[in-house]
Amino acid sequence: MADPTDRPGLRAALAESPPLWWSILYFFSLLTGYYVLRPVRDAMGASSDAVAVFPRAWVAWVEARGQDIGDFTLQVLFTGTFLVMLVLQPLYGALVARFPRRVFLPAVYAIFIACLFAFFLAFHYQVAGRGIVFFIWTAVFNLFAVTVFWSFMADVFDNAHAKGIYGYIGAGGTVGALVGPTITRVFAERVGVANLMLVSIGFLCVCLFCIFKLRPWALKREHERGEASGERAMGGSVWAGLRLVARVPLMRAMAMLMFFGVGVGTLLYNEQAKIVRNAFGADAAGATTYFANIDLAINLFAITLQLFVTRWLLRRFGVGPALLIPGFAVLLGFCMLAASPFPMLVAAVQVATRGGEFGLGKPGRETIYTRVEREWRYKAKAAIDTFVYRTGDVTFVWLHKALALFGSQVVFLAGVFIAGMFTLGAWRVVRLQGTLPGASKPGDTRP
Structure with a gap:
């Protein structure tokens, strides 16, 4: 595989690196399929129709005690997601440890496709309580499917190639993240939410085809680098x-x-x-359209970074700025919100925060995994991207519930401290990754 850093531009990178085509199509299809579903999930989380979100028995039990379960919708959803992730982490560890890559990669996506067929029926027949199951499942799907994707990319590409093309792969995903909510925005009220599940299934089938096409390139890289083949099971503990x-x-x-x-x-x-x-109250379609608009703005910002900034920044300065710039941007955003917590400013900081994460932070972190052992990128990475992620979810969703009693300004004052810790974490990663094999100095673009 030629070095795509030798010549500038996406066209040159595609010409020099055939697996890049399939990688971009893979990530595009994956995020299109997910972002078709994300506005539906967000609408469930913001819905005031308790029966659509929770089983009728739960609603009745809480109402009998003089409470409204809708006051704790997100807290219950995030706690349920954390508990499910706690159960699934060792199951994923067992799948990775006992089966070779050619088995567990397709198996992950096949399971998700089967689940989507079940959700198609649940939404078509308006099954009570469908919201909580769908919200939790979508969160699980997003984390596991995306972390498996990037782990596989670290099998296909080495560090030098990652610096040159991960921005482009991320941009392919961002295009998918733009197409997905656009599909939902246009068709949600016309064809109904249930049929969106079938659209997502179609894109996941494309992902399976891309996995098949990329497999020979992963084998080739492993052979060239003298690494253990991913066609053999890794073994080890499910808690590794x-x-x-x-x-x-x-x-x-x-x-x-x-x-x-x-x-x-x-x-x-x-x-x-x-x-x-x-x-929006109980207007699920209206809320779905609103969230789709926010996602569109986020992804337009992210793709601008990915196409015009990320590649240059990683090659010229390494991962440091890619991780630290989003940290300082978040810190500044929360300082502004603590001073003036206006709704439009909340949306603007949301766009800047998530756009910076997708455009800079995520590609920067993922290049680091190309330089670590295979067990680290499939097992430790999965633990961080799933279990640690959802631990953060459940911790901060309840913290927000407590802080919200004192108003938005207090929420964002606490957010300044959290943003500071996020920036500190970025600095520690930048410092420690420099000790890995293949670390380069700023400006060193050699493979």
């Missing part, structure tokens, strides 16, 4: 991922970065959900 996070300083720093990154995102998400609940 969490043990690596606890034992390895770099993985601990990555976990810290993830935990507090989730914290700033969760505070913003909850404030946004409160605004939507007040504005």
Whole structure:
């Protein structure tokens, strides 16, 4: 595989690196399929129709005690997601440890496709309580499907190639993240929410085809580098991922970065959900369209970074600025919100925060995994991207519930501290990744 850093531009990179075509199509299809579903999930989280979100028995039990379960919708949803992730983490560890890559990669997506067929029926027949199951499942789908994708990319590409093309792969995903909510925005009220599940299934089938096409390139890279083949099961404990996070300083720093990154995102998400609940009430279609518009703005910003900034920044300066710039941007955004917590400013900081994460932070972190052992990128990475992520979710969603009693300004004052810890985590990752093999000095673009 030729070095795509030798010649500038997306066209040159595609010409020099055939697997880049399939990687971009893979990530495009994956995020299109997810973002078709995300506005539906967000509308469920912001819905004031308790029966659509929770089983009737739950609603009746809470009402009998003089409470409204709708006052704790996001807290219940995020706690349920954390508990499910706690159960699934060792199951994923067992799948990775006992089966070769050619088995567990397709298996992950096949399971998600089967679940979407079940949700098609649940939404078609308006099954009570469908919201909580769909919200939790979508969160699980997003984390596991995306972390498996990037782990596979680290099998296909080495560090030098990652710096040159991960921005482009991310841009392919961002295009999918633009197409997905556009599909939902146009068709949600015309064809109904249930049929959106079938659209997502179609895109996941394309992902399976791309996995098949990329497999020979992963084998080739492993052979050239003298690495253990991913066609053999890794073995080891099902809890190996969490043990690596606890034992390895770099993985601990990555976990810290993830935990507090989730914290700033969760505070913003909850404030946004409160605004939507007040504005749309039980109008699920209207809320779905609103969230689709926010996602469009986020992804337009992200793709601008990915196409025109990320590649240059990674090659010229390494991962440092890609991780630190989003940290300082979030810190500034929360300082502004603490001073003036206006709804439009909340939306603007949400766009800047998530756009910076997708455009800079995510590609920067993922290049680091090309330089670590395979067990680290499949097990430790999965533990950070799923378990640590959802631990942050459940921690900060309840913290927000307590802070919200004192108003938005207090929420964002606490957010300034959390944003500071996020920036500190980014600095620790930048410092520790420099000790890995293949670390380059700023401006060194050689493979």
